[in-house]
Amino acid sequence: MNKxxxxxxxxxxxxxxxxxxxxxxxxxxFTYIDSGSIYRAITYIALExxxxxxxxxxxxxxxxxxxxxxxxFSFNKKNQNTISVDGTELENKIRTSEISSLVSFIAxxxxxxxxxxxxxxxxxxxxxxxxxGRDIGSVVFPNADVKFYVDASLLTRSKRRWxxxxxxxxxxxxxxxxxxxxxRDTNDTNREFSPLVKPINSITISTDNLSIGEVLxxxxxxxxxxxxxx
Ligand code: C5P
Numbered sequence: 007m008n009k010x011x012x013x014x015x016x017x018x019x020x021x022x023x024x025x026x027x028x029x030x031x032x033x034x035x036f037t038y039i040d041s042g043s044i045y046r047a048i049t050y051i052a053l054e055x056x057x058x059x060x061x062x063x064x065x066x067x068x069x070x071x072x073x074x075x076x077x078x079f080s081f082n083k084k085n086q087n088t089i090s091v092d093g094t095e096l097e098n099k100i101r102t103s104e105i106s107s108l109v110s111f112i113a114x115x116x117x118x119x120x121x122x123x124x125x126x127x128x129x130x131x132x133x134x135x136x137x138x139g140r141d142i143g144s145v146v147f148p149n150a151d152v153k154f155y156v157d158a159s160l161l162t163r164s165k166r167r168w169x170x171x172x173x174x175x176x177x178x179x180x181x182x183x184x185x186x187x188x189x190r191d192t193n194d195t196n197r198e199f200s201p202l203v204k205p206i207n208s209i210t211i212s213t214d215n216l217s218i219g220e221v222l223x224x225x226x227x228x229x230x231x232x233x234x235x236x
Contacts, residue, residue: 041139143205
């Protein structure tokens with residue numbers, strides 16, 4: 007393939023999009039980019055610098071700090087990304103429920119989104135990528151070769167997230183996870199800048215009653231068709 011390919015995957019929290027995006031990237035030997043991890047890393051930086059709580063984000067100071075910070079991805083042998091801030095890998099530290107409950111307050115700030123879009127474009131340059139997030143097919147790659155909107159019911163998504171978080175946060179109840187997810191989705195969908203939408207020309211995939219393998223098969227068939235791969 008001469009031309010680089012962009013596969014955009016959007017959808018609400020815990021819809022299964024990152025699991026599937028990684029598998030699609032592996033299948034085509036494309037690079038997987040988890041755009042949510044950039045917003046999570048910025049939330050981590052904001053917390054470290056005491057610039058965020060549930061009712062306030064000091065975004066002007068945060069932006070000044072970000073200008074002096076280097077946020078990068080390193081790619082392992084499987085071409086999967088690990089995010090690092092000033093050379094320190096953050097992976098586990100950004101997946102906590104505290105970060106999850108605050109990240110959408112960071113993601114609603116336009117000046118932060120502009121900063122993140124620059125990172126997304128820089129790391130995708132001259133690469134075939136599968137990128138997942140909330141604004142990939144609508145804002146970051148509006149001309150992506152293939153666009154998906156991956157969805158599932160709130161209950162299915164909450165159960166998935168709860169199982170994942172319970173490995174490290176044993177006291178967490180399903181109800182708390184469900185409420186947090188709902189709050190985050192409501193913020194992501196209703197924010198002024200780059201809200202979560204079904205991008206124009208995107209194909210909706212509902213993952214409620216399908217196994218990961220079934221979702222993968224379905225999406226690969228669509229991508230093959232779009233890219234005319236026999
Ligand atoms: O995908 P993940 O759940 O890790 O994303 C965390 C948060 O980052 C989302 O809830 C959303 O607020 C924000 N985000 C975004 N745009 C993206 C990716 C993530 O606003 N492209």
